[in-house]
Amino acid sequence: MSTIRLEKVSKIFDGKKVLNNVDLEIKDQSLTVLLGPPGAGKTTIFRIIAGVERPGTGRVFFGDKDVTKLPPRERQVGFVFQSYALYPHRTAYENIASPLRATTMQKAEVDERVHSTAEKLGITQVLNKLPKEMSGGQRQRVAIARALIRDANIYMLDEPLTNVDYKIRESMRIELKKILKERGGTIAYATPDPQEAMSLSDYTAVILDGVVEHYGSMEEVYNRPRNRKVGFYFSFPPMNQYLGELVEVGGHKFIDTGVMKVDVTHAADALKTVNEREFIIGIRPNQIKLATEPIENPLELELEVIITEIIGSESLVHLKFGDQKMVIYIPSIRRFEPGDRLKIVFNQKEVFVFSKATGDLVYTPLVK
Amino acid sequence: MVKVRLEDITHVYVTGRKIQTVAVKDINLIFPHASFCALLGPSGCGKTTLMRIIAGLNIQTRGHVYFDQQEITPLTPRERNAAMIFQFPVLYEMNVYENIAFPLRSVKVPGTEVRRKVEEVAELVGITNILNVHPSTLDMGSKQKVVLARALVREPNVFLFDEPLTNLDPLGRLEMRSKIKELQRNIKTTMIYVTHDQAEALTLADKIAVMDVGVVIQYTEPTELYEHPKNEFVGFFLGNPGMNFIPGTLEENAIDFGEFEYDVSDVVEKLKEYGTEFRIGIRAEYVEVSKKAAKGLFKGKCIVSEYLGTSTLLDIKVADKEVKAKLRATDVKEGDEVYVNFPRERVHIFNKAGELIV
Numbered sequence: 001m002s003t004i005r006l007e008k009v010s011k012i013f014d015g016k017k018v019l020n021n022v023d024l025e026i027k028d029q030s031l032t033v034l035l036g037p038p039g040a041g042k043t044t045i046f047r048i049i050a051g052v053e054r055p056g057t058g059r060v061f062f063g064d065k066d067v068t069k070l071p072p073r074e075r076q077v078g079f080v081f082q083s084y085a086l087y088p089h090r091t092a093y094e095n096i097a098s099p100l101r102a103t104t105m106q107k108a109e110v111d112e113r114v115h116s117t118a119e120k121l122g123i124t125q126v127l128n129k130l131p132k133e134m135s136g137g138q139r140q141r142v143a144i145a146r147a148l149i150r151d152a153n154i155y156m157l158d159e160p161l162t163n164v165d166y167k168i169r170e171s172m173r174i175e176l177k178k179i180l181k182e183r184g185g186t187i188a189y190a191t192p193d194p195q196e197a198m199s200l201s202d203y204t205a206v207i208l209d210g211v212v213e214h215y216g217s218m219e220e221v222y223n224r225p226r227n228r229k230v231g232f233y234f235s236f237p238p239m240n241q242y243l244g245e246l247v248e249v250g251g252h253k254f255i256d257t258g259v260m261k262v263d264v265t266h267a268a269d270a271l272k273t274v275n276e277r278e279f280i281i282g283i284r285p286n287q288i289k290l291a292t293e294p295i296e297n298p299l300e301l302e303l304e305v306i307i308t309e310i311i312g313s314e315s316l317v318h319l320k321f322g323d324q325k326m327v328i329y330i331p332s333i334r335r336f337e338p339g340d341r342l343k344i345v346f347n348q349k350e351v352f353v354f355s356k357a358t359g360d361l362v363y364t365p366l367v368k
Numbered sequence: 369m370v371k372v373r374l375e376d377i378t379h380v381y382v383t384g385r386k387i388q389t390v391a392v393k394d395i396n397l398i399f400p401h402a403s404f405c406a407l408l409g410p411s412g413c414g415k416t417t418l419m420r421i422i423a424g425l426n427i428q429t430r431g432h433v434y435f436d437q438q439e440i441t442p443l444t445p446r447e448r449n450a451a452m453i454f455q456f457p458v459l460y461e462m463n464v465y466e467n468i469a470f471p472l473r474s475v476k477v478p479g480t481e482v483r484r485k486v487e488e489v490a491e492l493v494g495i496t497n498i499l500n501v502h503p504s505t506l507d508m509g510s511k512q513k514v515v516l517a518r519a520l521v522r523e524p525n526v527f528l529f530d531e532p533l534t535n536l537d538p539l540g541r542l543e544m545r546s547k548i549k550e551l552q553r554n555i556k557t558t559m560i561y562v563t564h565d566q567a568e569a570l571t572l573a574d575k576i577a578v579m580d581v582g583v584v585i586q587y588t589e590p591t592e593l594y595e596h597p598k599n600e601f602v603g604f605f606l607g608n609p610g611m612n613f614i615p616g617t618l619e620e621n622a623i624d625f626g627e628f629e630y631d632v633s634d635v636v637e638k639l640k641e642y643g644t645e646f647r648i649g650i651r652a653e654y655v656e657v658s659k660k661a662a663k664g665l666f667k668g669k670c671i672v673s674e675y676l677g678t679s680t681l682l683d684i685k686v687a688d689k690e691v692k693a694k695l696r697a698t699d700v701k702e703g704d705e706v707y708v709n710f711p712r713e714r715v716h717i718f719n720k721a722g723e724l725i726v
Binding site: 165166167170171173174177178194195198199222235236284285286306307308309310311312313314318329331332333335338 | 671
């Protein structure tokens with residue numbers, strides 16, 4: 001039993017509150033992703049779980065055991081840092097074996113474990129090499145192998161793909177998923193990348209400015225983001241959000257942003273629970289299509305292109321939306337040029353609605 | 369505002385008494401007047417060397433560089449008047465206005481003219497509000513804009529960008545990309561852009577030269593490059609994920625993959641000229657996946673399903689081959705039996721050496 005639990009953990013560095021009353025559970029035998037931008041507090045959480053940092057206030061539990069005051073070496077955690085700090089003068093083999101050297105494990109067993117772990121990660125051929133003789137991707141795999149090799153209560157991976165070239169990242173993400181699945185155990189994984197969170201997590205914790213804004217199963221958090229910040233961040237590309245006023249025309253309810261009027265009659269019950277005139281409307285870029293695609297409950301707009309970003313095999317078109325911007329996602333390579341006018345369309349029943357006052361979710365089109 | 373032409377350029381670095389490294393070999397490229405062209409490739413492919421040769425920072429071992437009709441090899445970097453923008457913005461210890469004015473003052477442009485020009489370029493780049501600021505207080509993105517303005521004010525023959533966005537955060541990168549693109553449309557000056565990042569090249573450039581180990585593999589428009597890669601390197605380097613390649617042997621009218629075969633009767637005569645070993649290439653987004661069996665579909669098993677919000681990426685094992693499929697929406701789960709189709713019109717066939725045949 002090694003469910004890890006943080007209870008009301010706060011931490012202040014140089015007068016700045018980097019963690020603010022964090023309650024977080026990392027369930028036994030599951031993969032929990034901590035999703036948040038750089039500086040959100042993800043690494044501090046890891047360091048507190050590892051015991052290399054003490055919480056200012058609050059407590060840490062492994063199962064039922066309060067480990068708040070337990071020194072790091074008694075906690076049994078495997079940890080991969082973002083900057084894979086390998087011992088530069090030791091071979092990959094020695095780097096991977098290093099956590100086992102301090103134990104009483106027999107040489108033969110160490111050897112067997114190193115080889116089987118290396119095999120899973122596809123780095124058998126570099127075991128005799130020094131870090132400087134390896135590529136960035138290989139070094140990162142060695143660091144991951146080193147973290148996974150011992151029996152630990154929890155394995156923590158802190159942005160293991162962030163510093164890897166994007167071409168390697170794309171293949172490593174899926175590899176890592178296979179490896180972590182096969183390895184099992186309790187795993188915590190920190191990343192700023194929402195797609196990594198979607199791909200890997202059983203549970204997702206969205207962490208922004210030292211606060212756990214939302215924790216739940218990945219589907220729960222993605223489909224019912226607790227507030228507009230979570231909706232914005234746990235979306236690739238980030239969710240479009242616009243402030244609008246609730247108006248009634250001919251028995252229909254609309255949210256009017258000035259640029260568009262979105263029919264939200266279907267969400268009237270949910271809107272009634274909040275006594276406000278203004279709401280934030282949210283649409284993910286992949287919910288918006290080119291107007292040539294047939295769609296239900298369409299709202300069509302013609303907007304001016306700012307730029308088309310082509311990323312890998314897909315295109316993100318940035319459009320002028322009043323004095324704001326609307327981003328749409330196209331699942332192929334299409335380049336619209338600045339100044340072009342583009343007709344786009346979305347299903348009005350697919351929009352999210354958030355409260356203006358609190359930012360909390362009022363209506364989601366997606367059921368769990 | 370020139371056409372830049374590289375003719376038979378080879379460059380060899382001498383790093384030791386006997387060690388020579390061929391950085392680029394037999395390069396022939398034309399960057400048309402007022403175009404935006406990118407040199408794209410992994411590190412060490414020779415793209416930066418080419419750029420330095422155009423700027424005059426390196427003199428090529430062999431070959432010629434032309435601006436329009438003029439051979440510029442004997443000209444100094446200053447005489448070539450090429451503006452270079454690097455990964456790290458370098459600014460002088462003076463305020464933004466003076467930084468931009470610097471190239472004008474050094475050629476003794478009159479004061480009123482300086483002011484007019486500085487204000488004009490500041491407006492173009494969108495930094496009018498920081499002209500009095502000292503660069504040390506600026507973020508990377510703003511610094512890079514100042515560098516851009518300082519380059520613009522010289523009215524260069526050509527702009528040379530060397531990975532200028534690498535050190536910017538994602539938002540800054542996007543903003544700078546828009547800015548460069550907008551600028552290019554407004555000032556109509558030839559721009560050459562070096563990058564290892566396909567997103568940058570595909571977003572900005574009219575034409576892209578893909579380079580690997582010192583040679584240009586393909587030089588064409590972005591969509592052409594993506595849809596019709598000349599070899600497997602280009603097919604894999606572009607796209608996310610890169611193109612799938614499945615090796616097989618030509619047997620009569622089909623390529624045999626062991627437990628399944630793919631009909632190529634339409635091109636079999638041509639293939640025969642290239643031996644018997646081939647690889648078929650198809651992009652993940654063109655692979656069709658169904659849970660129902662049908663004639664002509666290959667049976668496979670989904671090993672990994674990766675939900676990415678905008679799409680789902682499947683790793684499918686077909687016989688002993690692995691194929692990636694990218695689907696907009698799917699109910700296929702890990703472990704499911706699936707049936708796969710490679711639409712003929714989306715399939716490329718490469719020979720043993722990785723070159724495109726059909």
